[in-house]
Amino acid sequence: MIHELTKWLAASSASEAIQQIFWLVPLVQTVHLLAIGILVSSGLLLGLRLLGLAWQDQTIAATARRFLPWIWSALVVLFVSGSVLIVGEPGRTLGNPAFWGKVVAIAAAVALTFGLQAGLRHGDTAWLRPGTAWPTPAARVLGGASVLLWLSALVLGRWIAYILEA
Numbered sequence: 001m002i003h004e005l006t007k008w009l010a011a012s013s014a015s016e017a018i019q020q021i022f023w024l025v026p027l028v029q030t031v032h033l034l035a036i037g038i039l040v041s042s043g044l045l046l047g048l049r050l051l052g053l054a055w056q057d058q059t060i061a062a063t064a065r066r067f068l069p070w071i072w073s074a075l076v077v078l079f080v081s082g083s084v085l086i087v088g089e090p091g092r093t094l095g096n097p098a099f100w101g102k103v104v105a106i107a108a109a110v111a112l113t114f115g116l117q118a119g120l121r122h123g124d125t126a127w128l129r130p131g132t133a134w135p136t137p138a139a140r141v142l143g144g145a146s147v148l149l150w151l152s153a154l155v156l157g158r159w160i161a162y163i164l165e166a
């Protein structure tokens with residue numbers, strides 16, 4: 001089924017148009033890279049706070065309010081720019097295990113980020129041990145797992161180019 005989809009996309013007029021505009025793919029790749037910078041740096045900094053390794057003078061809720069809008073906006077840009085790259089050259093990604101590994105890592109990181117956001121309904125004390133600035137064990141697990149997942153998406157994204165279909 002993936003093979004059929006790849007063939008259909010490759011033969012589409014959208015794919016042809018993307019390939020013919022010579023500056024489009026480098027421009028979209030640059031936008032993708034900029035959004036990766038914003039997403040991964042925001043994800044790592046928020047992860048450090050969740051792990052209790054940075055900004056103990058700020059609540060987790062305050063740090064999350066600062067970085068979550070950047071994470072969600074960068075994800076939208078990544079989704080749009082990534083989709084253009086897929087349509088332009090579907091054979092590079094849709095049959096590529098590194099790409100699907102990246103999709104799984106992103107989906108899991110997004111699910112954890114939703115979980116973090118849902119916990120913020122408890123207000124400024126969310127994810128903190130009562131009466132302290134220290135993260136709860138759940139916050140530390142969430143922070144550690146998110147950092148690992150964003151870094152996995154980064155490595156797998158770069159890996160796509162090295163596992164190309166024959």
Ligand code: HEM
Nearest residue numbers: 036078079082083085086092093150153154157158160161
């Ligand atoms: C959200 C949906 C996303 C889609 C649909 C998507 C899709 C793509 C595509 C099609 C490529 C080109 C691969 C190639 O031809 O070599 C790419 C590159 C890449 N992506 Fe994404 N991506 C997304 C999100 C992300 C995220 C969240 C990260 C990192 C956390 C990421 C990291 C990378 C990296 C590192 C590259 C390689 C860039 C380069 O070497 O020039 N992507 N992505």
